[in-house]
Amino acid sequence: MNESLKPHISGKMWIGVIVFVSAICIAVAVFVLGKHEHASEAKYVGPKKCASCHPQQAASWAETRMAKSFEVLRAGIKVKEKEMVKLDPNRDYTHDPLCLRCHTTGYGLVGGFESIETTPEMAGVTCESCHGHGGSYADVVMRAEKPTFQTADARKAGLVYPPTEAVCKECHNPDSPFVGMDYKFDYGARVKEGTHQHFQLKYDHGN
Ligand code: HEC
Ligand code: HEC
Ligand code: HEC
Numbered sequence: 001m002n003e004s005l006k007p008h009i010s011g012k013m014w015i016g017v018i019v020f021v022s023a024i025c026i027a028v029a030v031f032v033l034g035k036h037e038h039a040s041e042a043k044y045v046g047p048k049k050c051a052s053c054h055p056q057q058a059a060s061w062a063e064t065r066m067a068k069s070f071e072v073l074r075a076g077i078k079v080k081e082k083e084m085v086k087l088d089p090n091r092d093y094t095h096d097p098l099c100l101r102c103h104t105t106g107y108g109l110v111g112g113f114e115s116i117e118t119t120p121e122m123a124g125v126t127c128e129s130c131h132g133h134g135g136s137y138a139d140v141v142m143r144a145e146k147p148t149f150q151t152a153d154a155r156k157a158g159l160v161y162p163p164t165e166a167v168c169k170e171c172h173n174p175d176s177p178f179v180g181m182d183y184k185f186d187y188g189a190r191v192k193e194g195t196h197q198h199f200q201l202k203y204d205h206g207n
């Protein structure tokens with residue numbers, strides 16, 4: 001420090017300098033951490049990851065029509081049904097972006113479905129279509145070593161639980177060729193019969 005400058009800097013000014021430098025540090029930290037959190041938030045991890053901790057839900061989900069919903073896009077499958085809604089039953093729809101949006105998981109998003117060749121695990125309506133992208137909560141907030149996590153914390157990290165009717169209606173809506181304008185989606189009945197079997201959780205996770 002230059003001796004001739006010293007007397008001119010008062011105590012008040014020093015506080016100002018410290019506050020200014022701290023503010024910059026906080027702004028940089030928020031930017032860096034915020035960015036990191038955002039990147040992981042949108043990451044899909046695939047149903048195998050969920051199945052490793054939830055084998056019962058995974059086994060019963062695998063038997064549902066939604067788990068197998070990619071297969072109906074193939075040529076020669078569901079011929080009568082396709083003819084009825086004027087789709088070409090001999091056409092292969094497995095690379096048609098219009099259909100992939102609802103018949104795969106996380107289409108076009110980080111870690112989500114790209115193509116049946118590169119991301120076969122993300123074909124069909126998998127766990128994360130209803131429960132949200134797992135990269136930010138599975139094995140992060142939701143951990144085997146800390147099974148008493150709070151739902152509110154997991155939700156903050158991206159978990160969707162319980163999935164509401166609005167989540168289903170992202171796909172169960174009249175944009176589907178098989179759904180008429182008079183379509184009514186009965187959430188209560190569909191959850192019971194079409195998702196996966198529901199098991200009593202061991203711990204209370206609050207709301
Ligand atoms: C490392 C283990 C682990 C992984 C991986 C994991 N979970 Fe969990 N999950 C748990 C535990 C532990 C619980 C609490 C179980 C209990 O209370 O019986 C839980 C609870 C849940 C709940 C209920 C939440 C609540 O607040 O009550 C849902 C829904 C869920 N998991 C979905 C998923 C999905 C979807 C994935 C994949 C993206 C996944 N989990 C991956 C360990 C895991
Ligand atoms: C907006 C979402 C959405 C889009 C887009 C979509 N589907 Fe579907 N599809 C659904 C839903 C939801 C169902 C199940 C309807 C039900 O039973 O409620 C379904 C059912 C089907 C079925 C089974 C019908 C049956 O009766 O068994 C076939 C086949 C099918 N879709 C093919 C296609 C093809 C081919 C395309 C692209 C041209 C397409 N879908 C685009 C959401 C969609
Ligand atoms: C990512 C899109 C998507 C989401 C989200 C979604 N579904 Fe589906 N669902 C489909 C498609 C596609 C089919 C058709 C599967 C087939 O027939 O091959 C289907 C089929 C079904 C079926 C079987 C139809 C039948 O008549 O047996 C039920 C039940 C169902 N969905 C319930 C739900 C419920 C409940 C939710 C919300 C908790 C939900 N779905 C969320 C895309 C979705």
Ligand code: HEC
Binds near residue numbers: 051058126163
């Ligand atoms: C079509 C939507 C849908 C899909 C796909 C789905 N879930 Fe769920 N899940 C639900 C609904 C709805 C509930 C019940 C919420 C409630 O109790 O109100 C639920 C509840 C759960 C629970 C809480 C305990 C229980 O059994 O109810 C766990 C854990 C869970 N799901 C894990 C999974 C895993 C793992 C997968 C993939 C293998 C998966 N889910 C796929 C809709 C779905």
